Amino acid sequence: MADLIDGLFQLSFALQSALTKIAAAHDLSVIQVRMLGILRDREPGMLELARYLELEKSSLSGLVDRAAQRGLLERIPSAEDRRAATVRMTAKGKKLARIFEDEVRVAVEALVRPLADADQKKLATLIWRVLPPTMPA
Amino acid sequence: MADLIDGLFQLSFALQSALTKIAAAHDLSVIQVRMLGILRDREPGMLELARYLELEKSSLSGLVDRAAQRGLLERIPSAEDRRAATVRMTAKGKKLARIFEDEVRVAVEALVRPLADADQKKLATLIWRVLPPTMPA
């Protein structure tokens, strides 16, 4: 069991480290990358996005500001509720997210290359059985 | 393969999130926790510790300052090289690290509880076959 716990965290840190480096190469932080990942197929309000990212709404303001300033996303004022706005990726943001995901895929493929196809499938199955059912892709 | 990549990152973020929350409950950040983990069985110099954590030496100065101010570790001047110092955990730091690790163990045990013992062993084996050989425990 100690082996499993150590392995899980070392794997997690290795993945985060890889993610951090690839992100930095594009002048992005891990949290910015996570935000772009969420916006890939959603157009959430600020509060909703903050909840996804487990951040306070005030923390999100600056995060969105900086990404918007780079032209990666934009605030869309809500038509019904004039207090509210949704966050939408721009074409530039989508392009960057796509490039980023490709690079991450290559890195992870290299990481799991030591495993035969059947073992990769087995690993994926075991991982998905551990993840809480509410984790969104 | 997309399943595996998604699963790996979701698992990684779930672990980091759990770690962040347990750390925050003890007024610690993830990087402070990692530092304490490394110091559990080492007494490295500043440069060595920075290398373990993949940080610049200047970043480490403040990190060590804050932990030292809380009495979790201390700088030990080197006898041979008067420029250098090693970093050593105090009894207080060791105690906190022990408590923290216990809480993390409980959380991860709960996470992997859906898996039967044999599957947990299988998962550990697969993970260790993926990790680069140089990853220190």
Add this chain to the structure above:
DNA sequence: TATTGTTATACTCTATAACTATA
């Protein structure tokens, strides 16, 4: 000259509290 470490500076990320505008 090279190495170990700190300091100065600037930026991102984060939370808490107070605020604005709208519901």
Add this chain to the structure above:
DNA sequence: TATAGTTATAGAGTATAACAATA
């Protein structure tokens, strides 16, 4: 009053560049 979001403020964490002390 309650809610969506921003702003003010403070602090941690990070890097780059310049520095001090020692090798």
